[in-house]
Amino acid sequence: MGFRFAQGLVLLQAIACVVEVSLANKGWDSHTYPYNHSSAPKRFTVGGSQHWQFGVNYTDWSLKSAPFYFNDTLVFKYDPPSNTTFRHSVSLLPNLRSFLNCDLKKAKLIANQTQGGGNGFQFVLKKKNKKKPYYFVCGERNGFHCKVGIMKFAVAPLLRPRPF
Ligand SMILES: *[C@@H]1O[C@H](CO)[C@@H](O)[C@H](O)[C@H]1NC(C)=O
Ligand SMILES: *[C@@H]1O[C@H](CO)[C@@H](O)[C@H](O)[C@H]1NC(C)=O
Ligand SMILES: *[C@@H]1O[C@H](CO)[C@@H](O)[C@H](O)[C@H]1NC(C)=O
Ligand SMILES: *[C@@H]1O[C@H](CO)[C@@H](O)[C@H](O)[C@H]1NC(C)=O
Ligand SMILES: *[C@@H]1O[C@H](CO)[C@@H](O)[C@H](O)[C@H]1NC(C)=O
Ligand SMILES: [Cu+2]
Numbered sequence: 001m002g003f004r005f006a007q008g009l010v011l012l013q014a015i016a017c018v019v020e021v022s023l024a025n026k027g028w029d030s031h032t033y034p035y036n037h038s039s040a041p042k043r044f045t046v047g048g049s050q051h052w053q054f055g056v057n058y059t060d061w062s063l064k065s066a067p068f069y070f071n072d073t074l075v076f077k078y079d080p081p082s083n084t085t086f087r088h089s090v091s092l093l094p095n096l097r098s099f100l101n102c103d104l105k106k107a108k109l110i111a112n113q114t115q116g117g118g119n120g121f122q123f124v125l126k127k128k129n130k131k132k133p134y135y136f137v138c139g140e141r142n143g144f145h146c147k148v149g150i151m152k153f154a155v156a157p158l159l160r161p162r163p164f
Pocket of ligand 2 (some may be wrong): 057059060063150
């Protein structure tokens with residue numbers, strides 16, 4: 001089930017990208033294009049008002065928030081460790097297979113359990129990733145938050161179209 005779902009996600013993202021690019025290519029007539037593409041990078045709070053927590057569908061959130069462009073910032077907000085809340089963190093996984101399986105063996109922790117407090121942990125989508133999407137997961141409980149809590153999403157940033 002997880003595999004089919006994630007494949008669907010990748011496909012949906014691909015479709016979203018194609019639509020976005022084909023719209024952007026018509027950007028010379030800004031009136032036909034519903035969005036105002038100012039070139040300023042945007043900030044996204046991951047999960048919107050739900051923040052980064054167990055059981056929220058971040059795939060859904062990312063599809064609805066797309067497109068993401070290079071230099072946009074993702075902000076992960078989550079409660080610092082306490083006796084009454086789940087502990088979360090943010091890790092990057094290296095490839096689609098580890099992402100589908102919530103396999104943390106090669107996970108790179110980018111924000112520990114305390115870094116989501118206050119204004120949250122900020123991550124800038126950099127171009128150096130080139131063709132590879134970013135695979136974000138919560139690595140807590142040895143993959144349980146990723147697998148069961150569905151705290152995972154992929155982002156493939158696009159080049160921001162230049163305004164004409
Ligand atoms: C796009 O947004 C910028 C900055 O907010 C504004 O100056 C510009 O007039 C807008 N362009 C259009 C076509 O709405
Ligand atoms: C999460 O949202 C995606 C996209 O809207 C959907 O395809 C998927 O079935 C949802 N996953 C779960 C576990 O509800
Ligand atoms: C991202 O921002 C840096 C510096 O703020 C700038 O040099 C670079 O061209 C930007 N990259 C993209 C893809 O917009
Ligand atoms: C949290 O739990 C520990 C051990 O159960 C206890 O010693 C501590 O006082 C608790 N802290 C708070 C803020 O309730
Ligand atoms: C989490 O990261 C912050 C900032 O790098 C650091 O100050 C803090 O000691 C770390 N906390 C833990 C529990 O590793
Ligand atoms: Cu978590």
